[in-house]
Amino acid sequence: MFKPLRIGKVEVPIPIIQGGMGVGLSWEQLAGHVAKEGAIGVVSAVGTGYRHPNLVKRDRFGRPIGSVNVHNKEALTRIIRDAKDISEGNGAIGVNILAAITDYGRVVRDAAEAGADLIISGAGLPLKLPEYVDGYDVALVPIVSSARAVNLICKTWKRRYNRLPDAIILEGPLSGGHQGFKYEQCFMEEYQLENLFYEVLKEVKKWGNIPLIVAGGIWSYEDIKHYLERGADGVQMATRFITTYECDAPLIYKELLLKARKEDIILLKSPVGYPLRVIRTPFIERLLNGVNGWNGCVSNCVVPCNKGEEAKKVGFCIADRLGYAWLGDYEEGIFISGANGYRLHKQGMISVKRLINILTGKEEDPTLK
Numbered sequence: 001m002f003k004p005l006r007i008g009k010v011e012v013p014i015p016i017i018q019g020g021m022g023v024g025l026s027w028e029q030l031a032g033h034v035a036k037e038g039a040i041g042v043v044s045a046v047g048t049g050y051r052h053p054n055l056v057k058r059d060r061f062g063r064p065i066g067s068v069n070v071h072n073k074e075a076l077t078r079i080i081r082d083a084k085d086i087s088e089g090n091g092a093i094g095v096n097i098l099a100a101i102t103d104y105g106r107v108v109r110d111a112a113e114a115g116a117d118l119i120i121s122g123a124g125l126p127l128k129l130p131e132y133v134d135g136y137d138v139a140l141v142p143i144v145s146s147a148r149a150v151n152l153i154c155k156t157w158k159r160r161y162n163r164l165p166d167a168i169i170l171e172g173p174l175s176g177g178h179q180g181f182k183y184e185q186c187f188m189e190e191y192q193l194e195n196l197f198y199e200v201l202k203e204v205k206k207w208g209n210i211p212l213i214v215a216g217g218i219w220s221y222e223d224i225k226h227y228l229e230r231g232a233d234g235v236q237m238a239t240r241f242i243t244t245y246e247c248d249a250p251l252i253y254k255e256l257l258l259k260a261r262k263e264d265i266i267l268l269k270s271p272v273g274y275p276l277r278v279i280r281t282p283f284i285e286r287l288l289n290g291v292n293g294w295n296g297c298v299s300n301c302v303v304p305c306n307k308g309e310e311a312k313k314v315g316f317c318i319a320d321r322l323g324y325a326w327l328g329d330y331e332e333g334i335f336i337s338g339a340n341g342y343r344l345h346k347q348g349m350i351s352v353k354r355l356i357n358i359l360t361g362k363e364e365d366p367t368l369k
């Protein structure tokens with residue numbers, strides 16, 4: 001059995017964090033059920049206006065208007081409250097907030113006010129994160145992809161706020177969604193998780209006894225053991241949770257993953273400025289054939305996109321396309337996956353409870369047969 005994971009005041013018996021998955025794969029159902037099993041369930045704070053459309057102002061196509069509606073406070077508050085209800089007081093509930101979103105500071109505060117146990121933040125360096133939670137007792141966990149980023153965050157937080165991260169997540173380039181690397185680096189040996197790990201562990205431990213969590217391509221009980229034996233304190237996993245009954249994604253998303261082959265999972269340029277790992281679907285095929293699918297900026301969702309300027313260049317709006325996927329639109333949506341998504345067909349649809357049993361070595365892993 002594994003050792004419990006302690007992050008600030010949060011302590012959970014199972015050292016697994018279910019990674020935040022936006023838009024809409026990890027809301028109250030997935031996060032709540034993961035927490036119920038004694039791990040950390042993470043709610044995604046992006047695009048919450050899609051979860052509770054009746055609470056927000058939308059255009060005639062159903063798209064939330066402006067960042068106040070797309071990353072909506074009331075919707076996030078309800079999701080966190082519902083996740084906590086489902087957890088029945090077990091585990092912990094974190095909130096994943098992309099550092100690149102418009103209104104980042106406001107959304108961090110919304111999450112803290114709503115009672116998040118921890119805030120996990122990547123896709124950009126969350127250098128100002130502590131500023132937004134002043135007065136709230138919430139653990140802060142940045143996601144990084146290098147030792148340099150650890151140093152910069154710790155140095156800046158120590159100097160400005162006299163505080164250090166409560167844990168750090170190192171995410172390698174096999175993860176789902178945005179990658180903290182250049183496109184070519186994602187395929188280079190020296191940038192793989194295994195090779196980044198020791199340098200980052202050394203840097204983290206220079207700053208004190210900060211727990212280090214690893215992510216990106218972690219798949220099995222053996223993988224988890226591998227990193228825990230080498231000094232990691234926990235793992236963050238996302239892709240394996242998509243084909244659980246409780247994952248908040250629509251059925252079509254799960255079915256798509258159950259059919260995905262290795263070559264169907266590719267990296268694309270995203271308006272956020274990082275490579276984005278997705279599954280080849282009709283919209284992606286059109287995009288790769290030169291079709292520009294940008295339909296104007298309504299949500300103003302991420303800062304680096306510059307109100308649609310980058311979206312126009314790469315040919316799609318990230319909020320709209322992830323929103324279509326959440327609505328189950330196979331033709332128009334963009335469907336994110338980690339590099340291991342093609343292994344899910346061996347797992348099939350299972351419950352969170354069974355997946356946690358598999359990952360903690362209590363049940364046999366059907367994907368390793």
Ligand SMILES: Cc1cc2nc3c(=O)[nH]c(=O)nc-3n(C[C@H](O)[C@H](O)[C@H](O)COP(=O)(O)O)c2cc1C
Nearest residue numbers: 019020021022175176177216217237238239336338
């Ligand atoms: C569908 C999907 C959506 C994701 N969305 C986000 C997100 O909104 N913010 C974020 O920080 N990470 C996001 N991630 C990354 C995960 O939180 C996680 O760290 C990563 O996928 C771990 O690798 P794995 O999927 O191989 O387990 C996403 C991953 C997936 C598969």
